[in-house]
Amino acid sequence: MHHKYSAPFLFDGHQLRTDGCVLIADETGGIVAITQQHDAGDDIQFLQGCICPGFVNAHCHLELSHMRGRVSPQQGMVGFLEKVLFDRQAPDDVVMHAMHNACDEMTGKGIVAVGDISNLLVSAPVKAAHGLYWHNFIEVSGFVPDNAEKRFQQASAVAAAFHAVFPPAQVGVTVHAPYSVSRPLMQMVAHQHPAILSIHNQESLAEEAFMQDATGDMLHLYASLGIDIGFFSGIGQTSPHWWLPLLEQKQPVLLVHNCTTHSSDVTLLQHALHTIYWCLCPGANLYIGNPLPDVDMLLQHGATLCLGTDSLAGNTELSILHEMQILQQHKNLNATQLLGMATYNGAAALGIADKFGHFGTATSPGILLLEGFEADGLLDMVTVQRLL
Ligand SMILES: [Zn+2]
CATH class of the missing domain: 3.20.20.140 (Metal-dependent hydrolases)
Structure with missing residues (x-):
């Protein structure tokens, strides 16, 4: 059973993506892929904020x-x-x-x-x-x-x-x-x-x-x-x-x-x-x-x-x-x-x-959600929670 996360913002360790991509991870948090929504299948969790490595x-x-x-x-x-x-x-x-x-x-x-x-x-x-x-x-x-x-x-x-x-x-x-x-x-x-x-x-x-x-x-x-x-x-x-x-x-x-x-x-x-x-x-x-x-x-x-x-x-x-x-x-x-x-x-x-540090294939960097993240902007109002 894979975890599939999508949010308006995804920081992959190098760049901030806003293309609605989906992060797919296995049960232990190992990164499987980052794909487009139409390739990700069912059971995508749509979140608010920014997904980011630990x-x-x-x-x-x-x-x-x-x-x-x-x-x-x-x-x-x-x-x-x-x-x-x-x-x-x-x-x-x-x-x-x-x-x-x-x-x-x-x-x-x-x-x-x-x-x-x-x-x-x-x-x-x-x-x-x-x-x-x-x-x-x-x-x-x-x-x-x-x-x-x-x-x-x-x-x-x-x-x-x-x-x-x-x-x-x-x-x-x-x-x-x-x-x-x-x-x-x-x-x-x-x-x-x-x-x-x-x-x-x-x-x-x-x-x-x-x-x-x-x-x-x-x-x-x-x-x-x-x-x-x-x-x-x-x-x-x-x-x-x-x-x-x-x-x-x-x-x-x-x-x-x-x-x-x-x-x-x-x-x-x-x-x-x-x-x-x-x-x-x-x-x-x-x-x-x-x-x-x-x-x-x-x-x-x-x-x-x-x-x-x-x-x-x-x-x-x-x-x-x-x-x-x-x-x-x-x-x-x-x-x-x-x-x-x-x-x-x-x-x-x-x-x-x-x-x-990044969502490369076969990494296990931890997956965070930065709630309150808007645009490439201020982090003042952001709070962090661990997804995986
Ligand atoms: Zn010191």
Whole structure:
């Protein structure tokens, strides 16, 4: 028994169709075909709104879900990081319960796949128990070069434990951010060739000042951590100039945030690297008090954009629809562009476009209905429900 759906709008992962076509899927959600009505036979369900593949959340930190509401908005980057570093302790049952709820929330909002940053093992059993696809970025940090080996071994041990639960393609060690990793640590991570390397890139003005000439608020963070960073005097340039030479050309990277990224940074990176995905997390940027990325500039460079919610420590909800709505309120983007970011581009970034992000034959991307969707217009009034 096949499911047959038709609606005034159908976004297939690449383009918005308005030809009244019919999406045919098997009982398990596998896509069979998109056909014209006269070829689809009987039992077509005619719906209102837009049919769309399941959303991909390319950047999340599930293990911080219990911190929802614990960090007040607009603390700035350093205030936020201090709160997360010093105030994340909570009883195990609270942490587990919050992660389960967060998985349910994402599922309810139409998310089918998640690129999730993990510092600890704690999220692995929760993820395995929910029907979402997970790419586990095992994140390492450590700004003091002498600690690089130890930090890398610790992260590798967490990755090994994740491997017991997930296939190899769904686990890789990755770095936190240029301002929190040393050169040898960055090299160790790059040299193990993860399928994709995720980097928190150019998220705040504080980070920019720190990387440029070791000034600004970020100094407070290292002081409060008790880490002597007297050896660091800045690199005199923006951070991509520092980490780019440590990677290999063919290493695909997922750059997250990009709030203070300049046109010259994009030129530099695109010239040197084969594959770059630019993940935007506007909800977290607004919550923390960081600038929103220059989306027009990124698009002018032909950048491949995808979307992430970041964590509930620094966002009000885990909803890719909400991220699209925020971007549309602040930037000049139409629904087709945003839906591409929310579906196919995110799937491509996580290396799962053979199954997710579009209605290609033999994919199983999840099927959503965006109710209240009109023309290629505003997503403000749209709500999402899962059809299959
Ligand atoms: Zn993050």
